[in-house]
Amino acid sequence: xxxxxxxxxxxxxxxxxxxxxxxxxxxxxxxxxxxxxxxxxxxxxxxxxxxxxxxxxxxxxxxxxxxxxxxxxxxxxxxxxxxxxxxxxxxxxxxxxxxxxxxxxxxxxxxxxxxxxxxxxxxxxxxxxxxxxxxxxxxxxxxxxxxxxxxxxxxxxxxxxxxxxxxxxxxx
Numbered sequence: 001x002x003x004x005x006x007x008x009x010x011x012x013x014x015x016x017x018x019x020x021x022x023x024x025x026x027x028x029x030x031x032x033x034x035x036x037x038x039x040x041x042x043x044x045x046x047x048x049x050x051x052x053x054x055x056x057x058x059x060x061x062x063x064x065x066x067x068x069x070x071x072x073x074x075x076x077x078x079x080x081x082x083x084x085x086x087x088x089x090x091x092x093x094x095x096x097x098x099x100x101x102x103x104x105x106x107x108x109x110x111x112x113x114x115x116x117x118x119x120x121x122x123x124x125x126x127x128x129x130x131x132x133x134x135x136x137x138x139x140x141x142x143x144x145x146x147x148x149x150x151x152x153x154x155x156x157x158x159x160x161x162x163x164x165x166x167x168x169x170x171x172x
Contacts, residue, residue: 145159
């Protein structure tokens with residue numbers, strides 16, 4: 001997983017590129033400061049931070065739930081933090097994350113899953129520890145409790161995740 005992230009980072013920084021003249025991969029090391037971390041989470045954080053803002057928010061919201069999420073629940077969570085997106089737009093955003101290798105999805109399924117647990121860890125870490133993270137956990141926990149308590153659309157996992165978030169903030 002780390003090797004793929006490292007190669008993608010080299011390509012994004014135009015250090016490694018495919019020559020259409022020679023039909024092969026080539027390196028451009030002139031005056032390059034690689035600046036790559038040996039920590040895979042740092043590499044994934046860098047990749048996520050270069051993504052569009054709505055994609056960053058979607059990945060962060062998903063990271064604060066579980067390793068996978070359905071579009072409707074994610075849309076509700078994103079609305080809660082002021083990032084309003086329509087269902088079709090959110091699906092396009094999530095499909096972009098699939099193309100980037102950050103999420104996986106079965107065609108036609110409304111459920112998206114992190115492609116690797118380190119990606120979830122990286123997305124989670126985008127919210128700094130302390131008050132900001134506590135606020136995020138409180139908001140997500142409250143919304144999931146609200147959704148999980150609904151007889152129409154509630155699911156048991158929502159209550160468990162909500163309890164975890166709300167208890168961790170209360171205990172702090």
